[in-house]
Amino acid sequence: MTRPLSVGVAGLGTVGGGVLKLLRDNAEIVAARAGRPIAVVAVSARDRSKDRGVPVGGLRWYDDPVALAGDAGVDVVVELIGGADGPARALVEAAIAAGKPVVTANKAMLAVHGAALAAAAEAGGVSLAFEAAVAGGIPVIKALREGLAGNRISRIAGILNGTCNYILTQMRERGREFADVLADTQKLGYAEADPSFDIDGIDAAHKLAILAALAFGRPVAFDAVHVEGIRGISALDIGFARELGYRIKLLGLARQTEAGIEARVHPCMVPETAPIARVDGVFNAVVMEGDFVGRVMLEGRGAGAGPTASAVVADLIDLARGRSAPVWGGALSDAPSVPMSAHVGPYYLRLMVVDRPGVIAEVTAALRDLGVSLESMLQRGRAPGEAVPVVLVTHETRESAMRAALDRIGALDAVLEPPTLIRIEAG
């Protein structure tokens, strides 16, 4: 057996502790599969005294993570600090400059600075590995970049944020409102004190930007991702989804059309028979559609110490074996990004209207005037003179027409709240 691969780990939070634990508990398996031992020799974290469940006493300690990259005994730098900028980015840049391969779980950094970091890494002939950045332990980066490498990928759809999926699952199973479930989820520790990063779709959009870059072979383009979160979903919509045969999921969607590449994160109505509709709780899933392979779905835990450590160590084993792939897959395309206004698909629209004769006619006239064709209309419950929900499902419609129709409908006297719009997706 050859010389161990010596690893420096920056960031000893949940995931960093998990990586240390995995490399200790499964040292024998890892060495056999990597062809040599993988040993952590240096670490960097803020608090030296914190109990991480794994001893760090014998390791070289750096208060400044950037110094880790300069440690001559470190072969590979593992960045688990997080955040798009600051020390994480400084460390990764320093490691690449020093010619040291990097393993990172940092989706925000890759989504925002991935193009520049990849260019630096490729210029220096340095590996930049990030299986842990998307969907935790599910080997989705490897599947997309290597396992399906022979395919032209036409579409990616993913449940990429476990917090949102957990909240939507709880809303459906318990018939409760978003705010109540969010509060409980925070108490359980599944959502942050400031949950906006998760529930406003930003975390999912970071991951989608990474997947889209890999799938379509182009530089990562986070700014081109259309992002909506799940704050606007009500128990009413969950109920109508059930009645119509759908489930509401926050999906990250990217597809290649003739016009270019569409990338968006928003709540979707997904047919309840679609495999991804059944992925509940904190689980993540990614569907990939290739021209030869057809539809492949991967499902598993998208976060947490164990799954994320599993992905980090898979990258380390690849490095130990000398296995690598071009950062963004190697087939750079110059397809433009398609704006959300050009999206075409069916829509679910839920209005709260005054229950009086003629209201439906006003609403449907607004839709007709903008060329929006209706597939079905539902009005449940009667309450003359009071607010009642009305649900409309459209045929394929262009987003720009739908938006214009919504403006007109929202301005009607009989429409009492801003309309709720949820796009319908095949799953």
Next chain:
Amino acid sequence: MTRPLSVGVAGLGTVGGGVLKLLRDNAEIVAARAGRPIAVVAVSARDRSKDRGVPVGGLRWYDDPVALAGDAGVDVVVELIGGADGPARALVEAAIAAGKPVVTANKAMLAVHGAALAAAAEAGGVSLAFEAAVAGGIPVIKALREGLAGNRISRIAGILNGTCNYILTQMRERGREFADVLADTQKLGYAEADPSFDIDGIDAAHKLAILAALAFGRPVAFDAVHVEGIRGISALDIGFARELGYRIKLLGLARQTEAGIEARVHPCMVPETAPIARVDGVFNAVVMEGDFVGRVMLEGRGAGAGPTASAVVADLIDLARGRSAPVWGGALSDAPSVPMSAHVGPYYLRLMVVDRPGVIAEVTAALRDLGVSLESMLQRGRAPGEAVPVVLVTHETRESAMRAALDRIGALDAVLEPPTLIRIEAG
């Protein structure tokens, strides 16, 4: 861009034609991802004149596949002939002896001769790649050997034969009997004229033997796999499964227990809420459980020209990039195989009994005498003096006890047909 990777393809049936088509249609993508073009330069097949939808005119033609391995212009041999022995095995042995990497889709050959072939390949420092041998286009070999390489795998469960899954799905959806559905499936071309290889579980057992070797790091052991097929499943059992909240699936199951490694293929009752229970029609799926990653499921098309070609080309791209892994994952264990008689789990038992007082007492007495504990009993429909079905569900029971109980129950006068036994699995 460096020199192309030159490929010789032996076997130009459905899959061989698919590989040629993929390499032609997606040549640009493949070259970008592989770092160099991948070109088929030589082929071997029986019939030179057959239309394969892809021109083979410019390629060197060998009537004898073994001669392909001797072609000095061939860098990699792709074996798509099939069959555990004969020309397929001769070709693979010749290629390894000539120091040429092999890509194969041949599960029968790997299941039966995989240990010897791997030893020869590793002695010669030659790659032996076989993503296409299990679950078609789903990158399950790569996920297990690389993506989850940091984990101790405790269990594998898979729907590994699309024909059986299609038949069981049709039986459930249409309420029809096995023989009728099989006949239709043969007409549609989803089942062979001699379907025993599929429906008796042999094909699934070949694939399970390969997965178990990879998961637990030991030489492939097809003979140690317990195999039962789906011929004994009746519409009656499908109906009871529904009533009890299960679906019947032919699963390949392998797990590591304290006693050793258990590997078995048989029909299972799977809770209908389990993700694998929802995988219908010709789709395949593999669940992998690792100590850090938890439960990961991969799902997609397990057969057909496109998906299988996708897997073959993924292996070729890995070779072109110089990516490789030890054939059986690198961590060889000497855990013994556990015989089926030592299996412990809950059982579903369906009897056809004479509807008269005292029969249930006789049956339950036999179970009690062998220490089999009942969880529930169902008898639907009354027909005094005639045959009625009785269903018994047991708590965790040892297979040897269950078998002994079955012998006693089957010998009772009131029991009119051999009992049907289906093991219950978590999915």
